[in-house]
Amino acid sequence: MTITPTYPGVYITEVPSGNRTITGVATAIxxxxxxxxxxxxxxxxxxxxxxxxxxxxxxxxxxxxxxxxxxxxxxxxxxxxxxxxxxxADAAVATFDVDGLGLEASGPGAWANTLQVAVSTLPAAEAAEVADAQGVTAADLFTLAIHDGDPALTDPVEVFRNVTVVDGPQRVDRVLDASQLVTVSGALPADAPAVASYPVDVAGADGAxxxxxxxxxxxxxxxxxxxxxxxxxxxxxxxxxxxxxxxxxxxxxxxxxxxxxxxxxxxxxxxxxxxxxxxxxxxxxxxxxxxxxxxxxxxxxxxxxxxxxxxxxxxxxxxxxxxxxxxxxxxxxxxxxxxxxxxxxxxxxxxxxxxxxxxxxxxxxxxxxxxxxxxxxxxxxxxxxxxxxxxxxxxxxxxxxxxxxxxxRRLALFLEESLYRGTQWVVFEPNDEPLWAQIRMSVGAFLQDLFRKGAFQGATPRDAYFVKCDAETTTQYDIDRGIVNIQVGFAPLKPAEFVLISIQQKTAAAAA
Missing domain, CATH: 3.40.50.11780 (Rossmann fold)
Structure with a gap:
């Protein structure tokens, strides 16, 4: 920042280094x-x-x-x-009518047709305490348990306790965002569903x-x-x-x-x-x-x-x-x-x-x-x-x-994506030598790191890669059009596909 001196003495300001670090993207997503x-x-x-x-x-x-x-x-x-x-295209999603609360399977297919939704409630004293903490009434609270089969014969796969259909911290449509099996479909009913077990209402299908x-x-x-x-x-x-x-x-x-x-x-x-x-x-x-x-x-x-x-x-x-x-x-x-x-x-x-x-x-x-x-x-x-x-x-x-x-090819794609993401800061910067110097420094540092890791051919950085961004690559005509040109070259390593070994006999030298 600019300092305006007002009294005799020493003024100190921090100056940005201008170094912009480029980080290589992941290569195996x-x-x-x-x-x-x-x-x-x-x-x-x-x-x-x-x-x-x-x-x-x-x-x-x-x-x-x-x-x-x-x-x-x-x-x-x-x-x-x-x-x-x-x-x-003709796959269908299984749905459940839980006493007015509409649920559907998390995805299409017949896999969900064995699921059942069980609704239960807390004892009155516990429900009152939980309801008071949530700012709702005890009648609004219920627990949803998702079973793969008859709830009387199977343990629940997922359980969501003390949820509600009214606005609050445990509103059921928000809580079920964490479910791997079901989601809420349609509007929420006014009242909590009755205690019961609810099988699939409309069956899912895998389709053709x-x-x-x-x-x-x-x-x-x-x-x-x-x-x-x-x-x-x-x-x-x-x-x-x-x-x-x-x-x-x-x-x-x-x-x-x-x-x-x-x-x-x-x-x-x-x-x-x-x-x-x-x-x-x-x-x-x-x-x-x-x-x-x-x-x-x-x-x-x-x-x-x-x-x-x-x-x-x-x-x-x-x-x-x-x-x-x-x-x-x-x-x-x-x-x-x-x-x-x-x-x-x-x-x-x-x-x-x-x-x-x-x-x-x-x-x-x-x-x-x-x-x-x-x-x-x-x-x-x-x-x-x-x-x-x-x-x-x-x-x-x-x-x-x-x-x-x-x-x-994969190295080139890695470089392209990394440089694309790592040079976004350049956009709208003043297009002149100070910017070009910053670009050369940040891109050069990125390539130098790869060179040290053995990514390129060559015994020296000059042999392995180059970065050009100056008045030669970016002319006044380019500047007038808002363009900065960066040229990057690299010497890739190529695999040794064919190993050729020459063998010959060696005749022992005659004794002197």
Whole structure:
């Protein structure tokens, strides 16, 4: 601030350093979009463990693929995730008429048809004391217990004590925001419901099998439905869309819109192979069958074949599943231990819980897939099943793309998102050399930190990256239009795909 001296002496003021710290975004926020047994629909629900998934979405469920993918994600080192449940258009929500208090299940499906709501009250003396504390009458208080079955035979799954239908600290519609099972529908009645048990009034239904329109239907992005419910999430870095059924296939019409949306969100899409895909057909699956072509395919990777592991719902019988959840877990694990610049592949990229692969690839088949930009999953005697490829769908040798490799593309997306968020302070600042110097300092400090962590090639910072923001990048014409140009370059690390060892015999030197 400016000081106006009024008397002889020393004046002290604090001057801002001008340093703006850029923090790197998380790199392994995995979003799963699919069919679950229960739970909210068209809402990105954050979880941090499979136990949370079980609590909200019902865990593993026969005939539904989402639970298995999420389980594989956490078995392989996954962390924070977002879950979006999709349902068929004709799915219905179970409702309850609790003596005038309307309740409905937290999401569509037949899962809620066994629920019953039991209403009880406190003894008169206790009710009077609680009512006085809440500022309501004793007649307004009641307890809601949600049972999975007959309340006389089952313990409650959820209990909400001393709630009311009148305004107060325990008004039932607000309290039930914490419920995983039911919500209030419609207006609250004038009086508390009678003590009784209330079964489902209108049954829920799962509806028909989901199709592409249930994931990416017309108008879904504007309405934030299906895949586009992720619009409600702040950050998404990996997108996994498991097949609707554990051994089935995702409708082909989902992949192209999903890839376009992943590019829009600076996220990376993991593509599962169809269950019946043969090795010789995998090379043309992304471009030929799915029509995924162009630079947008830098933001996706296809992995082949499917994985095989025990199914807890079938007494441990071995079955075949899509690999997307496990691959996302390997990415998260590798990011945490080595950094996003390390390829999520190699002997370190073991697939936990996998006992076998659907197809055992030969070296020649692996080579053919690799040249076409398809990542192989292989089984080696000592290492077990591992990820043995690190190419994007744009990674075919014939395309010679800058973003041929998964770690290079994911590092670029990480830098883009981090710089986008970390330079918001620049907007509306005076566009001249003092601002440009601040930009160079903050962006340079961010890249220097990554260089020290081993994210870039080069022995020195000059070899590894550059930041330009000056009168050369931002001309007077740009300034007049309110534009500041920042140029950032980096030298990415690329995985060593092929290790060539030359061996020759050495003849002992003749004795002198």
């Amino acid at each position: 995995a979003a799963f979009v699919g069919v679950a047994a229960r739970g909210p629909v068209d809402e990105p629900v954050p979880i941090s463990s499979f136990a949370e998934f079980e609590r909200v979405f019902g865990g593993l469920s026969r005939g539904r693929g989402l639970g298995y993918a999420v389980r594989d994600f956490y078995l392989n080192g996954g962390g924070p995730a977002l879950i979006v449940r999709v349902v068929a 099998a989901v199709d592409a329109d249930d994931y990416v239907g017309a108008g879904f992005q504007a309405a934030k439905r299906g895949l586009y419910a992720l619009e409600l999430a702040d950050l998404v870095t990996i997108v996994v869309i498991p097949p609707p059924t554990p051994t089935g296939d995702l409708p082909d019409g989902v992949w192209a819109p999903a890839l376009a949306y992943a590019q829009e969100r600076r996220a990376f899409l993991v593509i599962d192979p169809p269950a019946a895909l043969a090795a010789e057909d995998a090379t043309d699956f992304a471009a030929g069958t799915l029509g995924l072509v162009g630079t947008v395919t830098r933001n996706a990777a296809l992995y082949f074949p499917r994985i095989r592991h025990a199914d807890p719902l079938r007494n441990g019988a071995i079955d075949t599943f899509a690999p997307g959840g496990a691959i996302a877990g390997v990415m998260a694990r590798t990011d945490g231990s080595r950094g996003v610049w390390k390829a999520p592949a190699g002997l370190e990229a073991g697939l936990t819980g996998v006992v076998d692969l659907a197809v055992s690839l030969t070296n020649d088949q692996n080579g053919t897939l690799n040249r076409a930009g398809v990542n192989a999953l292989r089984t080696f005697r000592e290492a077990g099943s591992v990820v043995w490829g690190a190419r994007t769908v744009r990674g075919a040798d014939s395309l010679a793309d800058d973003y041929k490799y998964v770690p290079v």
